[in-house]
Amino acid sequence: MALADMSGDATARLDGLTSWHADWTGLRVLVLGLDPVGFSVVDTLAELGSDVLVIDDAAPEDLARLVPVIGARxxxxxxxxVPDAANQFAxxxxxxxxxxxxxxxxxxxAEQTGAAVWGDAELAWRVRDKVARETGEPAEWLVVSGSAGKSTTIALTATMLVADGRRAAPCGAGGVPILDAVRDPQGFDALVVELSEGQLRHLAAAGAPGAPVPRASACLGxxxxxxxxxLGLVYRNSVTACVYNRTDAATMRMVEEADVTEGARAIGVGLDTPGPSDVGVVDGILADRAFVENRRTSAAEIATIEQLAERGLAEPHLVFDVLAAAALARAAGAELAGVARGIDAFRR
Known part of the structure; x- marks a missing residue:
């Protein structure tokens, strides 16, 4: 069995690969799977100058043809x-x-040989500074998981942030690969990232060099x-807010057990009357009691059910998605007016 050279120097090199501008040249990377996400990984690493081998048992012909063109195998x-080619590649x-x-x-x-195991989300986080914001900082991440409603929620959140004056885009599982969004030359202020169970399983441990540190996070159910x-790993390292479904005991436990950045708040979402630090519905009004100055005694209107009905968003599960998106956008600093404009602009 060939072994990867994971000496102290090699480990230190990997720990230092936390920027697009780090030296990725010649790094031997084995990519498993050539679906669109896998190709985004191969394309990114080839652009960085790494030595890339991708293996797949049924690679799509259109993507397979491109692999040698971009300098990978x-x-x-x-x-x-374990294929012989992987063993020889070390x-x-x-x-x-x-x-x-x-x-x-x-x-x-891979673990037995000492090779590091990453997912596409970790790689994307490590190279997220390829295109910086006007401040010089990379795009913030808002991350979403759950068994349903993710695609609508991330699209709504991105639309709200755009309406608030940010450059934002949805990406991740089932949509634009995260690495394609990270490398988009126009750049973004925020990426709203959908993570599948499989992607979450491959996240780096809290505190590790490649562990994402999202501005806010949500598990919808x-x-x-x-x-x-x-699913609960979506909350790891969250800085501002952990948005959860307050009618789902499982997501409540996830937040309680999450390893978050000190100061992150738990924000409950439900279709009933919200408590302090919640968003919910009161007499047909979507209400924010999480991001107002006095959460104990006041609330702010996000929208009305009547307004949502005009946009085809009045079904209960869609109302929930709107509330979750509003909580994420508000956690990222969006004003209520921007959230409202985003709801007006949203098209399913």
Whole structure:
């Protein structure tokens, strides 16, 4: 079995790869899976000058043709065991798409050889400074997980932030790959990132060099058959707010057990009357009691159910998505007027 050289110097090198402008040249990276996310990983690393091998048992022809063009290599074949090509390559890093569970034989082999195992979200976080904001800082991240409603919520949140004057975009699972958004030359002030259970399982540990530190996070709900431990990782390192479904005991436990940045607040979302630090509904009015000056005695109007009905958003699950998006946007500093304009502008 070939072994990756993970000496102290090699580990220090990986720990230092936390910028697009770091030296990624020649880093041996094995990428598992050539779906659109996998290709975004390959394309990013090739652009950075890394030595990239991607393996897939059924790579789409259009993506497979592009791999050698961008300077990477593709090996096709079964993935139920460690391919000889992977052994010979001796990767320093293995990047797994979300279809590969941590227990997969190739990932178990990677850990045995001393190779680091990342997901696409960790790589995206490490190189997020490719296109900086006007302040010189990279885009903030707002991250969303859950068993349902994610795509609508991230789209709503991004629309609200744009209406508030930010450059924002939704990305992640089921949509634009995070790495494509990070490398978009126009740049963004905020990325609203949907993370699947598979992506969450591959996040770096809290405090690790590649661990995302989101401005705010949300788990919209957890089905009984979902991986609750994975979904709860969405809250890790959150800075400002952890948005949860207050009618879902599982998400409440996730927030209680989350390893967050000191000062992060728990923000409850529900379709009933909100308490302090919640958003909810009172007499047909979507109300914010989380981001007002006096949360104990006052609330602010976000929108009305009647207004949502005019935009096809009055179904209960969509009202919930609007409330969750409003909580995320407010946690990112959006004004109520911007949130309201975003609701007006949103199209499903």
């Amino acid at each position: 593709l090996e096709s074949g079964p993935l139920d065991a 990767p320093e890093v293995v990047v797994a798409t979300d279809a590969f569970a941590p227990s997969h034989p190739i990932l178990a082999w 957890a089905a009984d058959d979902a991986d609750h431990s994975a």
